[in-house]
Amino acid sequence: MGIFSRLQWFFKRQWRQYLIGVIALILVAICNVIPPKIIGNVVDAVSTNSMTSHYLIINMIVLFFVAILQYLLRFLWQKMIYGSSYVLERDLRSRLFRHFMKMDSTFYKKWRTGDLMAHATNDIDAVRDVAGPGILTFADSLITGTSMILAMGMFINWNLTILAVLPLILLAVMADILGGKIHVAFKKSQAAFSSINNKTQESVVGIKVLKALGQEQADEQDFDKYVQKNIRANKRSYRLDAMFDPLTTLIMGISYTLTIIFGGLAVLNGRITIGQLVSFITYMAELMWPMYAVGSLFNLLERGSASYDRISDLLAEKSSLVQPKNAITTVPSGTLKFDIDSFRYPDDKKIALRDVHFDLQAGKSLGIVGPTGGGKSTIINLLMRDFDHYQGVIKVGKNDIRDYDLDSYLDKIGYVPQTNFLFSTNVRDNIRFADIEASSEAVLSASKIADLDGDVKQMVDGYDTQVGELGVSLSGGQKQRLAIARAVLSNPKLLILDDSLSAVDSKTERHIEQRIAKNRQQGTTIIAASRLSSVENADQIIVVSKGTIVEQGTHQELLHQSGWYADTFNLQAKNAELEGRLSHEK
């Protein structure tokens, strides 16, 4: 029952709808009292030989109108109560989705996609059922139960009524004992469902790798283990739940037996008529449904409560990103000052960046290179505000980037990550994703800068070609160039390319970079790359190794320093020359 008070905020908001729904339920319950009474009257009229056709017709007309009224009232409560439960579902879904949108990388490291999907689907459905069928069953069984008991006492006999409902106390005791256990069992069952979701998602996404490594069978066995775990958890919750219904039947059986024995004696003693006994037994039959409903109500409430716990845990997670109260919404194009004394990833002991300091004037370009795992992407992660907790400061213009409104700040950046993400729509909409109103000319121009236009023209449907989920129908190089076209479309103040041309050949890469440079004379560009030829033309290059800057300068200056940059550049140039010669010989 605790779940009702935890959902109070919602019931308060929708109190009118629930009030109308409950009033309709009360009226239905009052209507329910009438038919047994009429049946009893008719039986008494027959047994006392006082039945007339007029009396019978009147009673039948009353029954008919009661049935029509009940139909209308049932429609009303369904609309009010179920309708409200869908409002709760809509609210929770959008709250959760907005929460997902706000959260940072740490949150997504902690929660797996399958978990989040389970929360957004199964758990929300379970909570909705509390606000719909839950409230209905609760109110209906309470109202029907009370009205039937009152009718039995007032119209027939209070002593007999007390005797008949006494065994119901057992049901309340049992509900109390089983309630807590069912709650725990449902939590486990829902956690097991989340694990299955995670497993399925991972296997489906990684299906190519699984097949290539011949791991399908092993993965199937692994999956079966998850299913078994889920079945075990479900079995336990259903076993506990199944203890309810037989108990209800047993208790109702005891009530009937007591009624027949003591009701029969009361008829023999002349304390009630035979018609009243028939009415009494009909009222008891009406009590059956509320009794059974108590069983399913507990199931529903405990499931909903366990799901609400899980959703609340998720909503309670706070993003570590700092969003000041008076966040600055206008982001000027000024010098980028990157002054990081030290940064470590959350929950990681190792320092990822130490003493990384550089300035980048607006309109200039910066190349970030260095050995793998050196810290290139980490610098970009901080610029992208994936993490706000570090020692030092990053400024754009005069302000710390943490003082800007996050959306306004990110809006000024065009970012192409190492692993790009394409949406399952056509090429055009993928390019103009950030600005769906962008004209076809703008899309075409961005596509030309990214050297994608030629490829798209070869496709059957051109810019209307569907790229499939995650862009499966495109080559690696096409995906990268599409991601670049998307980033340059809005001509951002800051363009960041994180090793985003690794899948295209160096000649094409050079073409793309030249076009980007030509089209972005006002904009600032940062290119992180493994291939040093990618940053050759940058105004400034930093070499990052073991989380710190080890060399810094222009291409020519770095070649003269005879360090990692010069060695690697010469090595890569020799390799490129060799590759060029080999492809010539072919």
Ligand SMILES: Nc1ncnc2c1ncn2[C@@H]1O[C@H](COP(=O)(O)OP(=O)(O)OP(=O)(O)O)[C@@H](O)[C@H]1O
């Ligand atoms: N989310 C993370 N949580 C913890 N550690 C991380 C995370 N991302 C990166 N690291 C660690 O930080 C260090 C720097 O990684 P980073 O990705 O910045 O290197 P990189 O120079 O971009 O490498 P590459 O050239 O291979 O892409 C590595 O030791 C890496 O393991």
